[in-house]
Amino acid sequence: MSSLRRAAAYRPTRPETAVFVSGVASMGLEILAGRLIAPQFGSSIYTWGTIIGVFLAALSYGYWRGGKAAAERASLGRLSRLFTLTAAYVVVLVVAGDLLLRSTTAFPLPSRMASLPAVAVLFGPPTYLLGYVSPYAAQLSEKRETGAASGHVYAVGTIGSIVGAFATTYFLIPSLDTDLIALVFGLLSVATAVALAYPVRIRGEAGKALLVGLLLVAAPVAGTAGITVEGRVVYETETAYQELQVVDAGDERTLYLDGQRHSAMDLSDPDRHVFTYTRYFHLPFLYTDDIDRVLFVGGGGFTGPKRFLDEYPNVTVDVVEIDPEVVRVAREYFRVPDSPRLNVHVGDGRQFLRDTDRTYDLIVLDAYRQDKVPFQLTTRQFMELTRERLDSDGILFANVIAAPSGPASDFYRAQYRTVRTVYPQVYTYPTVGGAFVQNIELVATANDERVPLETLRERNAAGAANIDLSAELDSHTAEAPPTDDVPVLRDDRAPVDSLLDPLVGQRYVVQRTNATNTTNTTTATATA
CATH class of the missing domain: 1.20.1250 (Growth Hormone; Chain: A;)
Known part of the structure; x- marks a missing residue:
């Protein structure tokens, strides 16, 4: 005492x-x-x-x-x-x-x-x-x-x-x-x-x-409050995970996470895909006509989930987003609807898949950024988990940011090789072309039989995806990338940071649609 x-x-x-x-x-x-x-x-x-x-x-x-x-x-x-x-x-x-x-x-x-x-x-x-x-x-x-x-x-x-x-x-x-x-x-x-x-x-x-x-x-x-070079700051905060800004420039509202564009919405036409790569999210509907339940890993501005709710009345969408403030901001500033077909879960994507007993027809990985990729969502063990949570004819869609070839392609090629160890068929869609750093979409199917490109074009012409994906199909890469010099990513060895290192200083090219749904290109410099 x-x-x-x-x-x-x-x-x-x-x-x-x-x-x-x-x-x-x-x-x-x-x-x-x-x-x-x-x-x-x-x-x-x-x-x-x-x-x-x-x-x-x-x-x-x-x-x-x-x-x-x-x-x-x-x-x-x-x-x-x-x-x-x-x-x-x-x-x-x-x-x-x-x-x-x-x-x-x-x-x-x-x-x-x-x-x-x-x-x-x-x-x-x-x-x-x-x-x-x-x-x-x-x-x-x-x-x-x-x-x-x-x-x-x-x-x-x-x-x-x-x-x-x-x-x-x-x-x-x-x-x-x-x-x-x-x-x-x-x-x-x-x-x-x-x-x-x-x-x-x-x-x-x-x-x-x-x-x-x-x-x-x-x-x-002492500073200039509320103004950035990108536009007018509508809202900003520090979340537990990142710096978050909502910025308006003209009729476009953009979500910035740690200073990088993540999602955008046209205030005058909220249904328009501002970034062209988000149109590729609809490609899985050409590979199968049995998509009723979809999981998005990564929410952001909820561009993909919102469009799925609009375009496919029979589809229920689950979204798992690790940052609760991103979810709140998406609801308040990006017009995410209250819908019985939309279920939002706050948490880690891998933990959610491990804990859930639900299976899905489509899993969309949209949690990667050009400089920060959660390694636990890239490994073979995680890909095996996604396949366990897919139906027998289910599809995995991964939005990867890298170059299709050259030194800045290391992460894309390693991710392709890793997915290929779990899924029998993997299809590649660079969204811009050339050797620029860009969004590269991977479509992985659990079916052993490969779907010919001509079959995809026929299904597109028949309206299977509810939007015309002719231009997106044109970007399909028939040949698999070389992968002998990149590792299979594993839980005990996933050198994601070193694989992303060659992206630093490279131009990150993003195609955008305008009000007439034609595209133009903007660039940013990839960070470390």
């Missing part, structure tokens, strides 16, 4: 408070870095490896420099100044972070290291400053032995890092956008600086900290 009373009565010293806050701030900024960097460079393993490496390097350099200076310079006033300078740099991140981020994309680095300058410029300086805190605090510690002081400081700092990791992950990111999260850490640094400078003799440091606090409060309104 006496130990419990002592613990309850314990009050941390100011150096201990400084170390704890530095741990919270450094780990929180590290997680925040992933959200800020992902829209420009993606969130691959290389991006996260770079973030972790830069933070460790900056902290180590701060520890080393702080350790050399601690014996002569450590004081509460200098500790206070470190937090004031950290908060001041957060002001720079809030006001000019996007400009700094875009300015670092021109460095001629290998694609795997493309995010290194951005992480170093945006997060290196504040992390370096926070690295000074631990050796200064150890020097100011009330514990006399060096080992006891160092161990105590590192324990307190680690506890702070744990708090920062969990608080940022489970509370701040789901609740606030990135600027406001940065503001939280900036104000936390200001409050710590003021607390450390509270004695009258260092009142000047407290005044500087309060001035930076005022700049922090003003920083979020």
